[in-house]
Every structure is written in C-alpha cells, then in structure tokens.
Amino acid sequence: MNLPQIQLENVTVSYDDRDVLTNLTLALNEQRIGIIGANGAGKSTLSRLLNGLVLPTTGTVRVGELTTAKHAKQIRRDVGFVFQNPANQIIMPLVAEDIAFGLKNLGLGKQERQFRVADTLAQLNITHLAERESHTLSGGEQQMVALAAVIAMQPRTIVFDEPTTMLDLKNRLAFQREIARLDQRAIVVTHDLEILEDFDRVVVVTDGGIGFDGAPDQAIAHYRQWSHA
Numbered sequence: 001m002n003l004p005q006i007q008l009e010n011v012t013v014s015y016d017d018r019d020v021l022t023n024l025t026l027a028l029n030e031q032r033i034g035i036i037g038a039n040g041a042g043k044s045t046l047s048r049l050l051n052g053l054v055l056p057t058t059g060t061v062r063v064g065e066l067t068t069a070k071h072a073k074q075i076r077r078d079v080g081f082v083f084q085n086p087a088n089q090i091i092m093p094l095v096a097e098d099i100a101f102g103l104k105n106l107g108l109g110k111q112e113r114q115f116r117v118a119d120t121l122a123q124l125n126i127t128h129l130a131e132r133e134s135h136t137l138s139g140g141e142q143q144m145v146a147l148a149a150v151i152a153m154q155p156r157t158i159v160f161d162e163p164t165t166m167l168d169l170k171n172r173l174a175f176q177r178e179i180a181r182l183d184q185r186a187i188v189v190t191h192d193l194e195i196l197e198d199f200d201r202v203v204v205v206t207d208g209g210i211g212f213d214g215a216p217d218q219a220i221a222h223y224r225q226w227s228h229a
C-alpha cells in the first residue's frame, strides 16, 4: 500500500491563548507509530491534527499533497480516527448497520457494503455482534465495533486515541494482532506501553513538544526516566 507522508510544519495549537503544542515539525512516514506522554501533554491534540479534527493555530499539517486547513473532508476519508470513547462514534441502533453507515456515506452499493461489513466483523472475530443493539454492548465490545467501522472504510492511515483502555486481555491481544496485520498505517496514542514493542517509531510528547522520537525501547526508557524525575 502506498502510504502518504503526514507532515507537520511549525505547528502550534493554542486554546484560550495557551499553547498546548508549540512549533512542532514532524514527518510521519512509518507504518506503526506510537505517541506516548503524560496526561495533558498534548497527545490527543497531536493525533487530532492528523486528520483535521483539530486545525493548527499556526503552521501546516499536510497529508500527501493536501493540507488539513483546506482539505479536511478529503483527508478524513484517508485518515480514519478511532475515538477513546467509542460511544461517541457509534451512531446506528444495530452493529452491522453502524458499520454499513459510513460505507453508505462513501457511496458504496448495498452488496459491497454487506460484503465489507461481514468481512470486517470476521477479521476482528466479532461476527457474533453483527445483529446486537449497539447501546447494549459492553465498553470493550463497543471499542471493537468502533474499530471495525473505521477499518471497513479502508483509510490508508488509522489514528487510535487510547484504543485499549476498555479491552480485556483477550480483546487487547486481538487488537494488537489486528494492528500488526493491518496494511494501513497505524498511529496509536496510548498509555499501554506494551502494545508498542514491535512498532517502527514512538514519539514522546512532553509539555507540548517532542521529548524523544525514535525506537520503541529507547522512547519508553526515556518516558520512564522522565516520569520518575
């Protein structure tokens, strides 16, 4: 799969005149990228910049040739986002309908929608949830369904904001396996450091900047040291 570069150029994000991210320049090319750091450091904000959910106060975010400031709608089709709270993402009463909903918005026909829904549920081992009412699902089941809804859309990059917080060990391992198997790029914001072991790169966000950027073991060691200081 040809993966577009995601490039942040001199990006600052301010809320109420307070800089949450300051002058970040970052090129994301790898297939498995982790983002870690302390509470409030700016990880979610960074992840939301990548598909235009948050726009830079100053600076530019590019996905391939497109910028989030000008082409957010187009970019969102190519950079999917799995929210920390899956309830925010699940819209339709039945699970299969919910996954099909985004596909309808992509303009896919009924047969292709049905095929993709069944295929994605099977891929994630959650076929048994297809006819369940979304609001009756457990937190972890919702997290898996939210993941399925994004995977079914086949974006080339998927951004995950703390995807394993509600998962039991079995689903956490299933999630980890799924990430390892994805052809897509996965960018994962997490406090669950173990899931990053086989990643290509881990970025440590510290006080609105990049504290460390490199191999997972080194990044995690840096973050542990920083946390003890």
Ligand SMILES: Nc1ncnc2c1ncn2[C@@H]1O[C@H](COP(=O)(O)OP(=O)(O)OP(=O)(O)O)[C@@H](O)[C@H]1O
Residues within 6 Å of the ligand: 015, 016, 020, 037, 038, 039, 040, 041, 042, 043, 044, 045, 046
């Ligand atoms: N919409 C907003 N308006 C005002 N302040 C915000 C907004 N979104 C985030 N912030 C603030 O920006 C800072 C960074 O928040 P962010 O959610 O990016 O941190 P985080 O690293 O993901 O934290 P956590 O690990 O706790 O989820 C925090 O101080 C937060 O309160």
